[in-house]
Amino acid sequence: MTVPATADLVISGGTVIDGTGAPRLKADVAVTDDRIVAVGDLSATQAGRRVDAAGKVVAPGFVDVHTHDDRALLSMPGMDMKVSQGVTSVVVGNCGISLAPLKITKRPPPPLDLLGDESWWTFDSFGEFLDTVDQAPAAVNAAFLVGHSTLRVGVMDRLDRAAGADEIKVMRGKLEASLEAGACGLSTGLWYKPSEKAPTQEIIEIARALKAHGGRYVTHMRDEADGVMDSLEETFLIGREAGVPVVVSHHKVTGKNNWGRSTETLKLFERYRKTQKIGLDVYPYHASSTVLKPDSIEISKRVLVTWSVPHPEYAGRDLDDLAREFGCDKFEAAERLQPAGAIYFSMDEADVQRILSYPDSMIGSDGLPHDEKPHPRLWGTFPRILGHYARDLGLFSLEEGVRKMTSLSAAEFGLVDRGEIAEGKFADICVFDPETVKDLSTFEAGATPAAGIAHVFVNGREVWNTDGSTGNRPGRALRA
C-alpha cells in the first residue's frame, strides 16, 4: 500500500471487517471522491475529515438483495429505513413485482398494489424509470429486476390463464428492452394470483432473454409449503433451460406440517449447486408479510393486519380479534379488509436459523416500505444479523455475517466494485459498534431505527450518523 498524502476522508482507529469473510484487522480507511483509496496505517495522511472509529467496526455498506423499494426510491428518497441499518445498496423489483415497465390507469391487482395505487404506475419503459431515479437520486444505490407479474399485467387481457405464444413474445421483448436499459434480471412471483396460472414453459421462454445480457432469474416460488421441493425443482429447471443463474427468494418452509424440512431443501440446493449456479436469500424472522391472502391465513398461528384500504384503523390489529369483534370467522373478516396486507406467523425458528447458517445464503429484508404497520424486518434485518444472530446467539462469526450481506450479495447480483473494503472499491461503508448494534423494531412497533450504527457512507458521502439522516442523496441507479 502507498500511503496517500491527502484524502477527502479518513476513518481511523477502527477494526476493518472487509466483507470477504477474512478475519478482522486494525486499519484506517481513506476515501477520496467516491472510492476507497487506501486501507492501513494512515496516520500520516492529511484528511479533509477524520472520523474516529475507535472501538467500532468498519464494514462495507450492506446490500439488501430482497426489497420492494422501487417506488420508495422516488417517494422516500432519504431511505431512512435502510440507511439507518447500514444498507447502502438495494435490489428492487423482487417477487414478480417491478414498478416498470407498466403504465396503468386503475389500481393494480394484489400484490402489485404493495408498491402503491395507480398514481405510481406511470413508467411505460424501464429506461424512463431508471432515468427518473438518476434525476432525483435516493440515499442508496439500487439494482433493478423486471417483474414477470408486472409484464403480465401490462400485456394480458386476463391473468387467470397461461400466456399465448404472441404474448410471451411481447413479454420477452419488454424484458429484453429493460435489460438493455440496465435491469439485472427477471423476477417471478408464481405464488401470487397474477402469475399462478403461468406454466413453467412460459417462464422458460421469457427467461431465455436473460442469458445474452448476463441476467439472472430470481423467484418467489410457486409453493413454500407442502410443495416446496417441487417448486425448487421447477426453479432449478428454469435456470438450466434458460442457461442462467437462479436466486431463490426469501427461502423458507411454511406451515406447521413442514417445519424441519429445511434440512431437505438445503440438501437439494447442495445437490444442484454442483452443476448449476444457484443462490438464495433469507430474512431473519420466523414471520412473513405480504398482501392479505386466505392460504396464508390458513397455515398461520397468528395474523397481524399491516394495512387495509377500507379500514386503515385496523392496521396493527390481530385478525382473530377483529373476527371476534365482527362476529364472523377470520376469512370473512379478511374479506372485509381487502385490499389489505398482513404479517403471518407460520415458520419455525429452527428452520430460519438453519437457512441463515447455510454458508451461501444472502440476507435480504423483504421489507414493505409502504405498509401502515410494517413487519419489523423493514427497519431491523441487518442489525439483527450482527447483534442478535452473530453476537448474541453465536450462529456465525461477525465476519461471516458481514460477508452474507456484502461481498456474497454483490457477487450474486453483479454489483461491480461493491461489497468489500479494499483499495479501489466504491466507498460504501458502514461503521458500527459491535457491542451495542441491535435491531429495535418489533412486531408492535415496526418502524424503529436500530441502535449502534454510527456512520454510513454511500459513494463516499455520509448519509446517516447518530444524529439521523444527513439529507445527502448520493445513490446511483446501478445499470447491469
Ligand SMILES: [Zn+2]
Ligand atoms: Zn416474495
